[in-house]
Amino acid sequence: MKPKLREAFNDEMKAMNKAYLAGDLNLSFYHLERAHILGQRNFKTHLETHWWMLKIGFGRKDIREIFGQIIRMIAVFPASLFGWVPVGNTGGANVSALKPMPIPHDLALFFEND
Template identity: 55%
Template sequence: MQPILKAGFHSEMTAARQAYENHAWKTAFYHLERAHILGQRYFWPHLQTHLWMFRFGLKRRDVKEITGQSLRILAVFPAALFNWVPEGNTGGANISAIKTLPIPTDLQKLLDSE
């Protein structure tokens, strides 16, 4: 991961953690989704976002999110092996794991830095 993209990913993860600690659930998940978009092509960042989304599901007692993230955590391994991810996918259980989505302009600029 190039430095500009890495900095963007870490910025989103930091914002997610801070919001999580402040019980700002919507904000925390929003930043996790943005981090997922930035990190999904890289094994550890991709796994990290899904682990945090799983943690979010546990904290909120959200069975759909817990189940969805359990499956997505397992899917990180073949996704990395075959280098396939649906671009723009936000990673939450509220979206199909194989659905491609538009990438926000500010995140696209970071991805283009690669």
């Protein structure tokens, strides 16, 4: 993972954790979606975002999110093995795990020259 991409990922995870500790699960999930976009090409960061999404699913008592994240956590292994991730996908159970999505403009700069 390139240093600037890693720094952006870490910034989103810090913002996620701050919101999580404050009990704002919606804001926490927002930052996780952004972190997922940044980290989905790396096995460890990809798995980490889904783990936290699972935790928030439990916190919200959201059965759809819980089951969706369990499936996604299992899928991280073959996705990493074969190098396939749907670019821009936010990672939540509210979207297809196979759907590429537009990358927000402020995050797109971290993928230039890839």
